Amino acid sequence: MSEYNFSQIEKKWQEVWEKEGVYHSDPDPKRPKYYVLEMFPYPSGRIHMGHVRNYTLGDIIARVKRMKGYNVLHPMGWDAFGLPAENAALKHGVHPADWTFSNIAYMKAQLKKLGFSYDWRREITTCTPDYYRFEQKFFIEMYERGLAYRKKTLVNWCPKDQTVLANEQVEDGRCWRCGTEVTTKEMEGWFLKITAYAEELLQDLDKLEGKWPEKVITMQRNWIGKSVGAEIKFFVPDLEEDLIVYTTRPDTLFGATFVALSPEHEMAKKLAEKKGLKAKLEEFIEKVRKERRAIEEGRAEKEGLFLETFAVNPLTKEHIPIFAANFVLMEYGTGAIMCVPAHDQRDFEFAKKYGLPIRVVITPKDKVLKAEELESAYEDPGILINSNEFSGLWSEEAKERIIAKLEELSLGKKKVTYRLRDWGVSRQRYWGCPIPIVYCERCGIVPERIENLPVVLPLNVQIDKTGKSPLPYLEDFVNTTCPRCGGRARRETDTFDTFVESSWYFLRFASPDPELPFRKEDIEYYLPVDQYIGGIEHAILHLLYARFFTKVLRDLGYINFDEPFEKLLTQGMVIKETYRCPVHGWIYPEEVSSDGKCLKDGCGEKVEVGKPEKMSKSKCNVVDPDEMIKKYGADTVRLFIAFAAPPEKDLEWSDHGIEGAFRFLKRLYSLISSYADELREVELKEEELKELSDKLLKLRRKLHQTIKKVHIDFEERLHFNTGIAAIMEFLNHLQDTLKELSPDDLKDHKAKILLKEVFIKTLLLLSPVCPHICEELWEKLGGEGRIVNAKFPTFDPTLLKEETFVLVVQVNGRVRDQVEVPADITKEKALELALSLPKVKKFVEGKSIKNVVFVPQKLINIVV
RNA sequence: GCGGGAGUGGCGGAAUGGUAGACGCUCCGGACUUAGGAUCCGGUGGGGAUUUCCCCGUGAGGGUUCAAGUCCCUCCUCCCGCACCA
Numbered sequence: 001m002s003e004y005n006f007s008q009i010e011k012k013w014q015e016v017w018e019k020e021g022v023y024h025s026d027p028d029p030k031r032p033k034y035y036v037l038e039m040f041p042y043p044s045g046r047i048h049m050g051h052v053r054n055y056t057l058g059d060i061i062a063r064v065k066r067m068k069g070y071n072v073l074h075p076m077g078w079d080a081f082g083l084p085a086e087n088a089a090l091k092h093g094v095h096p097a098d099w100t101f102s103n104i105a106y107m108k109a110q111l112k113k114l115g116f117s118y119d120w121r122r123e124i125t126t127c128t129p130d131y132y133r134f135e136q137k138f139f140i141e142m143y144e145r146g147l148a149y150r151k152k153t154l155v156n157w158c159p160k161d162q163t164v165l166a167n168e169q170v171e172d173g174r175c176w177r178c179g180t181e182v183t184t185k186e187m188e189g190w191f192l193k194i195t196a197y198a199e200e201l202l203q204d205l206d207k208l209e210g211k212w213p214e215k216v217i218t219m220q221r222n223w224i225g226k227s228v229g230a231e232i233k234f235f236v237p238d239l240e241e242d243l244i245v246y247t248t249r250p251d252t253l254f255g256a257t258f259v260a261l262s263p264e265h266e267m268a269k270k271l272a273e274k275k276g277l278k279a280k281l282e283e284f285i286e287k288v289r290k291e292r293r294a295i296e297e298g299r300a301e302k303e304g305l306f307l308e309t310f311a312v313n314p315l316t317k318e319h320i321p322i323f324a325a326n327f328v329l330m331e332y333g334t335g336a337i338m339c340v341p342a343h344d345q346r347d348f349e350f351a352k353k354y355g356l357p358i359r360v361v362i363t364p365k366d367k368v369l370k371a372e373e374l375e376s377a378y379e380d381p382g383i384l385i386n387s388n389e390f391s392g393l394w395s396e397e398a399k400e401r402i403i404a405k406l407e408e409l410s411l412g413k414k415k416v417t418y419r420l421r422d423w424g425v426s427r428q429r430y431w432g433c434p435i436p437i438v439y440c441e442r443c444g445i446v447p448e449r450i451e452n453l454p455v456v457l458p459l460n461v462q463i464d465k466t467g468k469s470p471l472p473y474l475e476d477f478v479n480t481t482c483p484r485c486g487g488r489a490r491r492e493t494d495t496f497d498t499f500v501e502s503s504w505y506f507l508r509f510a511s512p513d514p515e516l517p518f519r520k521e522d523i524e525y526y527l528p529v530d531q532y533i534g535g536i537e538h539a540i541l542h543l544l545y546a547r548f549f550t551k552v553l554r555d556l557g558y559i560n561f562d563e564p565f566e567k568l569l570t571q572g573m574v575i576k577e578t579y580r581c582p583v584h585g586w587i588y589p590e591e592v593s594s595d596g597k598c599l600k601d602g603c604g605e606k607v608e609v610g611k612p613e614k615m616s617k618s619k620c621n622v623v624d625p626d627e628m629i630k631k632y633g634a635d636t637v638r639l640f641i642a643f644a645a646p647p648e649k650d651l652e653w654s655d656h657g658i659e660g661a662f663r664f665l666k667r668l669y670s671l672i673s674s675y676a677d678e679l680r681e682v683e684l685k686e687e688e689l690k691e692l693s694d695k696l697l698k699l700r701r702k703l704h705q706t707i708k709k710v711h712i713d714f715e716e717r718l719h720f721n722t723g724i725a726a727i728m729e730f731l732n733h734l735q736d737t738l739k740e741l742s743p744d745d746l747k748d749h750k751a752k753i754l755l756k757e758v759f760i761k762t763l764l765l766l767s768p769v770c771p772h773i774c775e776e777l778w779e780k781l782g783g784e785g786r787i788v789n790a791k792f793p794t795f796d797p798t799l800l801k802e803e804t805f806v807l808v809v810q811v812n813g814r815v816r817d818q819v820e821v822p823a824d825i826t827k828e829k830a831l832e833l834a835l836s837l838p839k840v841k842k843f844v845e846g847k848s849i850k851n852v853v854f855v856p857q858k859l860i861n862i863v864v
Numbered sequence: 865g866c867g868g869g870a871g872u873g874g875c876g877g878a879a880u881g882g883u884a885g886a887c888g889c890u891c892c893g894g895a896c897u898u899a900g901g902a903u904c905c906g907g908u909g910g911g912g913a914u915u916u917c918c919c920c921g922u923g924a925g926g927g928u929u930c931a932a933g934u935c936c937c938u939c940c941u942c943c944c945g946c947a948c949c950a
Contacts, residue, residue, distance in 0.1 A: 215944085218945085246949095246950070329949065331949085536944085540946095643887080644876060644888085656889050657888070724887080859931090862930090
């Protein structure tokens with residue numbers, strides 16, 4: 001019997017498949033397509049188990065669909081721009097491009113070793129001009145349509161490094177690189193007007209219902225954050241102008257006892273100027289900026305600065321004080337709010353602190369609220385009081401009526417607001433796609449001409465110790481001529497946020513044309529992506545940006561669909577248990593003795609076994625895919641990963657678990673190998689599989705039941721763990737059956753045909769998960785062609801039906817016995833039989849039968 | 865605080881309202897062996913009776929039902945996301 005030599009088998013078939021180009025896909029209008037896409041990786045150096053899981057899940061889906069007759073597009077590429085390349089350059093003195101491309105080469109080899117069914121001809125590397133030139137084109141077209149614009153905003157700024165920091169580069173209010181306290185700074189930058197699509201992005205989430213995880217849909221809804229309210233004008237006599245506030249509770253207008261502005265609000269500045277509070281306000285702004293983080297986390301106390309003037313409530317005509325307050329956000333609504341302490345907790349706290357009046361205008365049905373007795377704001381709906389002609393109305397109706405009244409008086413209007421902000425795409429980074437804009441001394445902002453694209457990112461640069469982008473200092477790059485007037489001009493030196501590249505790569509995969517971003521007919525054939533797979537961490541940003549780009553490209557006339565990803569699967573993390581020594585902190589499993597002591601430096605302290613956590617170097621719980629492939633082979637790694645948990649749950653890596661998967665494949669290999677010679681020439685004529693002996697019929701039935709189960713689990717439920725369990729169960733049953741049969745039984749021709757069917761179909765079922773071993777055994781068994789090109793087995797429905805079943809006999813809902821009975825047994829017969837069973841008699845005797853429930857094919861329940 | 869998800873053996877996890885614990889791991893026993901961390905066979909939720917029997921058991925409590933892990937109500941715990949968004 002031959003050994004399962006996985007490394008030889010895997011190498012052999014990977015070469016064959018590559019040579020034969022079995023995974024290539026080209027548009028073919030005669031065949032149905034299926035586009036399977038996994039989120040492409042950032043080329044950080046090596047792939048990790050999270051990637052292995054993501055790509056294994058995608059590969060299984062792609063292979064199942066191929067076997068079901070679809071023309072499957074399954075591509076892979078590299079999200080190759082990004083900050084880590086610059087950090088590597090800083091640390092190791094290697095150029096970001098060299099670092100990136102060598103990482104890509106290494107990781108590509110790793111993916112190939114895992115046997116993924118990618119059409120590598122379609123590989124994309126986003127840091128090449130071939131790719132990003134089209135991104136620049138889209139940007140210019142967006143600019144021309146007013147969808148890209150330049151504005152000043154507040155950014156995180158590290159005063160030491162003199163650089164802008166992304167939110168995720170700020171750790172506890174400090175710069176991640178140098179630890180300096182981060183401040184905010186106003187800076188100019190480019191923005192994409194995603195807010196113009198807020199309503200459509202929200203509405204179209206309904207189309208994804210049932211196809212995307214509910215969680216992701218909810219997260220996006222919250223992120224877009226639609227709220228319906230009103231803008232209301234409060235006249236400010238001191239300035240003789242209106243202050244416009246935004247509120248979702250116009251019904252509480254009569255309870256407004258003050259108004260609050262964001263400290264950065266224009267009117268706050270004007271009023272401060274007028275009242276001689278300029279210094280105080282600036283001090284306040286500075287303080288609020290510093291506390292920004294604490295404020296965002298809700299840790300800072302509410303604080304305000306009275307601007308020594310008043311605003312007029314448009315309906316009551318009351319004069320109420322104006323404050324600048326730290327809890328009012330400039331970026332949301334109008335940056336100004338009316339404050340109703342009785343019905344808003346934040347206003348309540350502020351009012352208590354500054355001794356401002358609290359007036360109840362909404363009251364629940366059953367009791368009367370008194371302002372002086374309130375311990376917190378009453379925020380629920382209720383009935384209006386103290387509100388003139390609106391008193392007595394239910395708050396929901398009052399909202400409409402008060403808005404109507406304000407509109408009639410031109411003092412306010414209904415207003416929809418979104419939490420979603422425009423997408424800031426400027427990065428003061430080197431390793432990114434250049435923003436194709438020129439600043440002309442005469443013409444101002446001018447987009448580069450389309451025919452001059454790409455604006456190539458210069459590679460002849462030195463990354464210096466400050467980590468600052470070298471682009472602004474590259475005279476050759478910066479100095480240019482104006483595309484419009486030909487005069488002197490300077491290039492934009494910011495680059496795009498890397499989320500821009502990943503917002504359209506799925507389109508490029510379908511049509512890698514050298515001259516066009518993509519050909520329309522290719523897009524029409526392959527898109528949208530049928531199944532997208534990736535981590536939940538991209539639930540909001542990437543997926544929202546990609547949805548936005550899809551809609552923009554649609555409106556620019558490139559494509560004709562609304563949503564890029566038909567179905568979405570978000571896989572869980574790969575986690576592993578951790579070990580912690582009281583002296584050494586996190587330690588590797590190898591550093592723990594068999595009796596749980598720390599072996600590091602002869603330490604000997606008792607090691608704490610921590611709960612499983614996401615794999616990370618710092619926690620010493622990383623498992624290297626290369627090592628696993630070397631030890632067990634790609635098929636075993638894939639099998640374990642698909643088997644250990646359903647895709648959406650976290651997967652706990654287990655060294656014992658992978659041994660189990662390895663054992664299963666060894667068992668499969670030796671079993672089929674031992675019959676291979678005998679069965680190779682046997683022709684699989686299913687029509688001869690009639691009048692089988694009981695045991696063989698049972699085996700065949702079990703096979704077809706397994707095919708059905710695997711079909712459902714692999715193609716519909718995407719629960720590969722239970723599908724694989726069914727295959728394992730079948731193999732167990734097969735081995736039991738083989739043990740029971742005599743050598744003579746197996747010499748029978750029919751038995752041989754059946755065995756051939758059983759083996760061939762088992763291999764077909766397992767091949768999406770473990771393609772190499774299945775291809776090898778397929779060849780040994782004399783299978784036709786390549787298993788990777790074979791059809792998924794179908795089941796014979798007539799075979800599924802059992803002639804008998806095990807009837808569960810219950811008395812008062814408790815199982816008392818079970819007995820094998822004909823499948824078509826009647827209720828009467830079943831009852832008669834049940835009552836004759838001694839174990840049942842025991843519980844029924846001497847009692848009267850009140851009811852009998854009979855479930856065909858299942859059970860009988862006798863109620864006494 | 866708001867939103868989402870989950871609580872099932874020693875562990876990962878199975879169960880269209882119909883035998884709870886499939887499949888795998890671990891552990892225990894046995895076989896083969898110079899050896900076993902290879903392989904094969906058997907057992908493995910808890911408690912009691914000890915051969916084939918009974919009771920208990922899906923986070924807690926209640927309800928609907930002939931029948932509940934599954935449906936309904938109340939509560940507890942954990943995880944994730946968002947969070948002064950007016």
